[in-house]
Amino acid sequence: MNKKNWLLGSMLAGCILLIFLQLSLQMNFANNWQLIFWQLRLPRLLFVLGTGLCLGLSTLLLAATLRQPYIDGSMLGIANGAELLVALLTIINANVLTYRVLVGALAGVLCLFLLRGSVFKLKTRPVFMIIGGFCLAMFFNALTVILTSNSGWTGKSMGNVTWMDVIWLLIILVGGSFFWLLYGRYLPYFALPEIQTRQLAFPENQVAMTFQIIAALWLGAATAVLGTAFFAGVVLNQLIKELTKLGLVARLPLVAIFSILMILTADTLGHFAFYPTELPTNAVLLLLLTPAFVFLIVRWSRAL
Amino acid sequence: MNKKNWLLGSMLAGCILLIFLQLSLQMNFANNWQLIFWQLRLPRLLFVLGTGLCLGLSTLLLAATLRQPYIDGSMLGIANGAELLVALLTIINANVLTYRVLVGALAGVLCLFLLRGSVFKLKTRPVFMIIGGFCLAMFFNALTVILTSNSGWTGKSMGNVTWMDVIWLLIILVGGSFFWLLYGRYLPYFALPEIQTRQLAFPENQVAMTFQIIAALWLGAATAVLGTAFFAGVVLNQLIKELTKLGLVARLPLVAIFSILMILTADTLGHFAFYPTELPTNAVLLLLLTPAFVFLIVRWSRAL
Amino acid sequence: MHFEDLQADYQSQIVFEKISARLSTGEITTLLGLNGSGKSTLMLLLAGLKSANEGTVEAIGEKIFYLPQKNQVFDYLTVEELLTINQTKDLTRLNRLIELFGLKSLLQRDISLLSGGQQQRAWLVYALSQPAEILLLDEPLTYLDLKYQQRFFEALIWQQQAGRTILLSLHDIIFAARCSQNIWFLTNNKLVSGTARKMLTGKNLVDYLELSSNYAQMLLSAIRREEVYEKRSTTD
Amino acid sequence: MHFEDLQADYQSQIVFEKISARLSTGEITTLLGLNGSGKSTLMLLLAGLKSANEGTVEAIGEKIFYLPQKNQVFDYLTVEELLTINQTKDLTRLNRLIELFGLKSLLQRDISLLSGGQQQRAWLVYALSQPAEILLLDEPLTYLDLKYQQRFFEALIWQQQAGRTILLSLHDIIFAARCSQNIWFLTNNKLVSGTARKMLTGKNLVDYLELSSNYAQMLLSAIRREEVYEKRSTTD
Amino acid sequence: YRPSQPHRQTTRVIATTTAITAIMAKLDVKLVAVPTTTQTLPQQYRKLPRVGNHVSINWQNLLAAKPDVVYVDSELADEYQAKLKEQKITMKALDLQTYPQMLKTIKYLGEKYGKQTAAKKLIAQLQIKTVHRKKHPRVLILMGMPGGSFLAMNNKSYLGELVEKAGGKVVGADPHSLYTSPNSEKIAQANPQIVIRLAHAMPTEVEAAFKIAFQADPYNQLIAVKNHHVYDVKAPVFSPTANLQVNKAYSQIKEWVNQVE
């Protein structure tokens, strides 16, 4: 797979370049730069890397286990649910903010169980899953808008990342990975229809649930800081899927690195494009995915 | 089809009840009620009825011609595009406000051609259509939010419908219907895959475009006043589809009347639930569809 | 209808090159070939549903209809709704086809909830009722039970006599021998054609379908017996 | 494995009722029946993929694998990726199957971009390499060319000799006669079973498959000739 | 002349909104950084580092200024809390939603930085006298957004308060929430005698949109329109939340109410 390695390589190179930019741009080395490096740049960078991983892979897991390629956690209401719970708890007790990543992750899992108890039961009717999930998302979104009396765009910025956020994200990433390792070998099974997998000697229900919990944890954790980025997960995954036409496991590293690359780019732009004004990273990410997408469309429609 | 007639009948009855409520609730016959009836209630009611028709049927047409059951104009960016253009032109020249329904309709068509020139070209890859459309929608939405410095929910109300709005909506509805009559008999063809329809003696491309233009006109016109109601079109259509399991043409009247019923309900609630406070009809519609949806899910998951 | 020097590819992977033939008007022709030899691709080209890299297809003034190997629908669609799409004026033919393929009791059923063979019967009636002079049917026997294979055979003969030109792709040589006047063998660099009698030889079966010569002989003798048998049963 | 008084329905539309039979261990059984008689439904029930309204299925300690009539995948999936799913330790068998079904050159290809027959070959290898004692194969010959129908026959015999129990649903009576020890005829209120020799009679074909008696006779004589022919070719 | 200072201010203070900055200027509190804004800031702060605005903080500049306390808008306080806490910086939300809240805030800041005198003086300057009337002219207050939509403000909003103090009665709005979608029926029935139309942003465009909307029913039927008592207002004198220009705004409103009575 030459093309795959080439893609991986160039995306990695892009990431490294962006990491360098993130750490060095607009850095004034005269004036207590250590503080800024250790307290602002480094935690932010680490969180952005983690967020990329979370966003890309949570979508991969959800889409695979649900056998719905065009679904991600934002469309199922998991992201909005996490946002809502963080907002709600903060109003009750402002100290919650310190643990927002943990709260977001748990809220994500809560939403997941809500979904599993309702729409996921209609596996045979995927349309309901999509519609039901989106309704839930819009519902949570409306509540958040009412609760915070703002548009949901403002104020979410990666600039607010604390070391506490980074540590919790790391814990949740490592925890999730552990369970992934446990069941990872079953992931490719989900390319088959259920009538096939039900006959294979593996506990499909349990495996699917585990993967979905990992996905919800990761997405919720990332969302608590990033805010909801509608459809970003699907776009990231499907671009890689259609560009490489690789199977589930084969495209896993590509999805991960591409998500990291895009969020790094979004955050770097959000941070420095109108310096000193910050733009919300999730908004920039969406704006960024549009042209990326248009570019690819043009390329592809020529190739057809 | 006993069930179908029963459904139709009960929904019609619901509509009539709601029309009566809309016109009579909170009506103070002591105080210039003629003005309120003729200048406020009646145009509003007529516009709501037209909006229901537009929302339900535009989705039916788009979904059919694109062979994508889970797509509606809001997901393709047509609704947000109409909203954006109305907002933009109003800022440039406030007179546009008088003709917002016309402007919305034209903006819808503009968006459609934008889509047809880009994402629709990738017919063979439906995922791109969904993703591309949604990216566009989010893009337009972000621009509108920035432009109007609000969240998009506030301020949109069916309460400020003018007779001018009603007349334009009527013109657009009648104009669209004319073209529909011209090509209506081809609508069921779209239940077949393209490899089949390309062999039938009918100008598929032209028919599909005409239907899509009708859909864009209608959706844009309705959106100019209602605002975007994400996913409402899909929910309305899919609920009827899955509830009745009827084909395209057979469920057409059901979709129309159900959409009218739901928007009437939403507007009646928005208007009178917290009278004199108005709730935005599009927000109420979404909140309304969630429980309606949950109710149906519960019913269905028991039946499985 | 005829074509010359056709070449087709997928993502510049060539399927076949420089193949030429003429489809005899008013006759039944069967296209035989190994899996992946390009039968479906050739039919797509002939129906104008895929464009050829090179070569030309000429079918002046003749309407062509192609029924794919696998069929699906995009909405709830009853058998009746399917059959009213692009309905011809020839209601007699349609009704006789419905009768022949036993669709009467299935008309109100949703296509995607039928059994494999029931679905295929609906698609066959749909295809045969199309107002096209040339029919290209890709593996029409798929999922059909023997009873309806026989009915399909009857429909073919009837349609041929009504003046239609039919190209079938099949893997059932006995059926091919029974129904078709002409046989085409397709491989990735050759298309050889001729009358059924001339083409169905042991050598051809071995060369083009890669059968063992034993198996080829057995099939041929079955064909011969069937011919004898049919003659006898018609003279009875 | 055996079942008793089975009844199945879809939306309370009964498919069959009160049918019972025993699947002979280590033998090949062919399930014959008209389109819509419930062959696929019966297989779903036996594999535990659909629950019966009434009746019981007993298969103590035996793993069952069902290969549906129509198969699809939910992602890009190469043939190789498909075959590594649930891979058994029995790599020898897998490799021999890959060889037998000519999949070597297709291993890196995406399944959904293969021709109908190529796809079916991949699914057959997938099914045959499953670690199950009992295989239920629903119309396995679909889309296969004659060469690979022959290969499939070889694989069946090999697998039977390796001790597996196999239930096929087919519409090809000659193939059924060639490969199976037992025949089941399914209609919506009856399942009759017996050895192939006993079951393949003109009367049964007419009664259960609704063939004309002429056609039934012709098929039976073809089967008889083939038997004679095979004996001769083995004694050759 | 500079007011006498009892002791030197030692805490390093940052303001993140223009309204807070304006108050700080009047109190002569020393700031170490100010918000990034297009509006003109008080003379003495113009050379200070900019730390973004209340919606988007520039953390680098903020940390570099080494603040002890950061004043933010009460609406958007939460987002910054965790980060400031981790840096051991005090964050304080200042409420300027309404007129009395603003006075409280000024008093609080005066005490906090030993500028009681200045605070008292400022508060005295900002005093407005309630007008008592027998008849309360009905006033409708609308806030227009670019793009043509607008909201009705109630009597608890900053402008609503001023109107009621001036002896007017705010009509056509929901008493329970500061801004709501206008209910045209309610407005038609209330039939306001005065309409005040505030531009939230882009005043020229919003004014033009208001004009068009007021040509349609029910607005063109209102007494206020027939008698030409419709007024377009904008920043810096008028704004959705309280600011130091309250006197100007109030006397203007009083004048309008007087006309009707």
Ligand SMILES: Nc1ncnc2c1ncn2[C@@H]1O[C@H](COP(=O)(O)OP(=O)(O)OP(=O)(O)O)[C@@H](O)[C@H]1O
């Ligand atoms: N969409 C596609 N993309 C890439 N390759 C394809 C595609 N469709 C078919 N092919 C390849 O083209 C060749 C011819 O395929 P085609 O479907 O025409 O064969 P066929 O003769 O109809 O086979 P079968 O008897 O199995 O139906 C095969 O090698 C197949 O793998």
Ligand SMILES: Nc1ncnc2c1ncn2[C@@H]1O[C@H](COP(=O)(O)OP(=O)(O)OP(=O)(O)O)[C@@H](O)[C@H]1O
């Ligand atoms: N999902 C379904 N919903 C409703 N009815 C169904 C469904 N699947 C099958 N049926 C009906 O049940 C009956 C048996 O179907 P089944 O698929 O088992 O038949 P079969 O014997 O396998 O036929 P074939 O030879 O055509 O494959 C048929 O009448 C069919 O129409």
Ligand SMILES: [Mg+2]
């Ligand atoms: Mg083929």
Ligand SMILES: [Mg+2]
């Ligand atoms: Mg079957």
